[in-house]
Amino acid sequence: MLSKVSSALRGIGHRLIDRVWRFGSGARFFVYTLIYSGESFRRLHLTIREIYFTGVMSLIIILVSAFFVGMVLALQGYNTLQKYGSSDAIGVLVALSLVRELGPVVTALLFAGRAGTAITAEIGLMKATEQLSAMEMMAVSPIARVVAPRFWAGVISMPLLAAMFSMVGVLGGYLVAVPLIGVDNGAFWSQMQANVDWRVDVVNGVIKSFVFGVACTMIALFEGFDAPPTAEGVSRATTRTVVNSSLAVLGLDFIMTSFMIGA
């Protein structure tokens, strides 16, 4: 009886220590990435190449989803707003929900699925095929050569993608609201401009997407770097990237929103 209890407690303790240890090594990994990131700007073409793979290649999924999200927001918003006779406010509804929340959050979720998994799988496979060890043998730091360019590429791409998401979403909402439903064109834009604040709404959305960019890219890189060098290990690391990034994005979103609205 007593041995069962103590082994259960040992199991909990082991897991807790394991989590704390992983978190600590993740934090050290983050610090090393920042220390070595000078290299990724001296050899800018490495970073630009990664921006191409994480940013430019994600454009299609981001823009198409943004367009549909904007159109659905306009349809749903109109449905409720017209009951209260304020269907002119549909531009405000679409713009505020996109700029404040949906733009950064949905972009980050899509980014984790589209680019984060690719980063994890690539680095995990590099580790499994001992390319990273080979670099170390040649006195090339894999963090400076492989990790830092991918990190900065993700951090740069994410706010740009989120801004494009919001803009295309607003255009999608416009297409549904004005030509399709028949909301007045002038009211759509003027109400939007009167109620969307540059500092409070747009800049806060960009700050959010920047933080999400750091979180998503860092989680993807760390999971890839930390993956056991087997086929199974890489596949599990890829799964963990999506799960952890999504949870981190939603949790950080709540924390940041409470600060931004409370302030």
Place this chain on the structure above:
Amino acid sequence: MERTTIDLWVGIFAAAGAAAIFGLAMKVGNLTSGTLGETYSVSAAFENIGGLKPRAPVKSAGVVVGRISSIQFDNKTYEAVVTISVDKRYSFPKDTFANIYTAGLLGEQYIGLEAGGDDEALKNGDKITHTQDAVVLEKMISQFLYNKASDSEDKK
């Protein structure tokens, strides 16, 4: 892939992202209309400001001419002192009325300036003396009920 092609695509990507942020600022947000040029500040004291908030618009004849910069409570007179910044392009006479209005039935509250007839204009740091408080719905209803009651008393 060729390095120049990658450079080109990344350049297009960065330009499109910057254009999106610019578009959000100009077309969606109020960067153009929200910021004022040079301003001068005047203050006004109200007995009750209702739900007035800092950064609410100050309008005259329906046109936004300024914004509320701060709201403070004066512990000597027990009044709310509202400081507003008015665009330098617009000048108002000394005896201008400052009233608190509500946009629509449930909308946000703003300050409406109604120009008076004085020859001298308001300067930086001046105080608007003619003010009208916000309408508090509860007060209005209770006054209405009180009047009704006193009316029916008289008729008896």
